[in-house]
Amino acid sequence: MAYNVVYKKSVERDLKKLPRTEARRILSQVEEELSKNADTYPVLKGQFAGLRRYRLGDYRVVYAVLGNEVLVLRMGHRKDVYKKEI
DSSP: OOOEEEEOTHHHHHHHTSOHHHHHHHHHHHHHHHHHHGGGSOBOOGGGTTOEEEEETTEEEEEEEETTEEEEEEEEETTTTTTSOO
């Protein structure tokens, strides 16, 4: 099943905090992988229960699957991405 990838407005701020090369790499991989296999990645627990994560080395993408859309909620380094509420 093909998914349409949509970004929350705050993701733009998250990307500005990352090095430009990493941001480009993450965006290209998110578009490629999540548009195809969004429902295969792990579901989070606790504060982020029901959301999913996509792992890219030291970076994480937190997203939700809503019908045929993938809503990307947060991107960032693994040490920071789970600290604040979405």
